[in-house]
Amino acid sequence: AQTVTQSQPEMSVQEAETVTLSCTYDTSESDYYLFWYKQPPSRQMILVIRQEAYKQQNATENRFSVNFQKAAKSFSLKISDSQLGDAAMYFCAYTSNSGYALNFGKGTSLLVTP
Amino acid sequence: ETGVTQTPRHLVMGMTNKKSLKCEQHLGHNAMYWYKQSAKKPLELMFVYSLEERVENNSVPSRFSPECPNSSHLFLHLHTLQPEDSALYLCASSQDSQGDQPQHFGDGTRLSIL
Numbered sequence: 001a002q003t004v005t006q007s008q009p010e011m012s013v014q015e016a017e018t019v020t021l022s023c024t025y026d027t028s029e030s031d032y033y034l035f036w037y038k039q040p041p042s043r044q045m046i047l048v049i050r051q052e053a054y055k056q057q058n059a060t061e062n063r064f065s066v067n068f069q070k071a072a073k074s075f076s077l078k079i080s081d082s083q084l085g086d087a088a089m090y091f092c093a094y095t096s097n098s099g100y101a102l103n104f105g106k107g108t109s110l111l112v113t114p
Numbered sequence: 115e116t117g118v119t120q121t122p123r124h125l126v127m128g129m130t131n132k133k134s135l136k137c138e139q140h141l142g143h144n145a146m147y148w149y150k151q152s153a154k155k156p157l158e159l160m161f162v163y164s165l166e167e168r169v170e171n172n173s174v175p176s177r178f179s180p181e182c183p184n185s186s187h188l189f190l191h192l193h194t195l196q197p198e199d200s201a202l203y204l205c206a207s208s209q210d211s212q213g214d215q216p217q218h219f220g221d222g223t224r225l226s227i228l
Contacts, residue, residue, distance in 0.1 A: 004156070033214050045204060045219035052214065091157070100145065100211035101170065104157040 004094050006105035013082045014113050020067075021077045021108045023092030031097040034068070034075045039107070040088040048090070051075065079110075087112045117141040120205050120220035127195065128228050135190040135223045137205030143218070145211040146188040148180060151202040151222070163188060164211040192225075200227045 003026045013019035025034070036048040051059045051068050058066050063083075067076045079086055092105040118139045127133050139146065148160040162170040163182040177199075179191040188205055202222045208215040 035216065037219075042221065043202065043224075044221045045206070047216045047218070050216055095213040097213045099213050100147075100162055100164070100208075101159045101172070102157070102217060106154070106156050 004092050004103050004105040006090075006092055006108050008108045009106070010109045010111065012111040012113060013079070013086075015082055015084060017082055018078060018080045019082055019110065021079075021090050021092075021110070023075045023077070023105060025073050025075065025092070025094045025103075027073070027094065027096070029096045029098075033095050033097070034066075035093040035095075035102070036064070036066070036075075036077045037091045037093060037104075038086075038088045039091065040085075045091070049077065082112050084112050084114070086110060118205055118207055118218050118220035120203075120223050122223055123221065124224045124226075126226045126228060127192070129195055129197075131195075132191070132193045134192065135203055135205075135225075137188040137190075137220055139186055139188075139205075139207040139218070141207055141218060143207040143209050144185050145208045145215070146182060146185070147206040147208075147217065148188065148190050149204040149206065151204055153201075157204065161190075162211060169211060195225075195227045197227050200225055 005024045032053045034051045038046045049061045063080045065078045089107045091107045093102045121136045145164045150158045160174045161180045166182045181189040204222045205220045206217040208217045
């Protein structure tokens with residue numbers, strides 16, 4: 001069974017600063033996909049970034065980037081130049097190439113202070 | 115504007131009531147999902163439909179009954195629910211049910227069982 005662990009229930013960052021959210025996962029598969037989703041108070045789960053396990057290059061989307069360490073089964077999210085609108089719950093998720101279920105972590109609540 | 119619309123946004127019901135949650139996607143996707151989000155727990159996958167066929171039923175009690183009349187609509191029929199069923203129910207869709215396809219979520223229905 002695949003499990004996703006987010007060890008930080010809450011994180012805080014000042015506006016314009018950088019913050020890193022941690023995620024580790026457990027799998028015996030070699031081909032899989034990792035995602036970070038953001039859920040603001042409006043409740044809609046929004047895809048932030050996606051990483052294919054077969055790609056060594058870390059995914060980047062504007063101010064969001066990941067540090068994917070396949071051997072360590074680690075998939076952290078870095079948010080640069082944090083903005084007030086980044087405040088939300090962030091969920092790390094895993095799915096195997098052969099499956100369709102997204103396995104989510106418990107989430108990290110990110111607070112952005114002025 | 116979300117491509118996945120869920121109604122109602124909030125629902126309060128007694129344990130003996132029958133109600134239905136509705137999800138509609140406007141993205142031309144072929145796969146749709148129901149998730150349950152409870153406080154302090156990871157999102158739990160409930161059902162997956164691909165091309166209107168149910169492909170996964172994740173050990174969900176029979177008091178939850180899904181229906182997918184076409185690839186754009188997904189329902190969750192509720193009957194004789196328990197207080198522990200109070201949660202946020204999220205619908206999602208993706209191009210197909212393969213793991214590499216990102217899922218697009220609705221805003222959810224907040225369900226409270228009295």
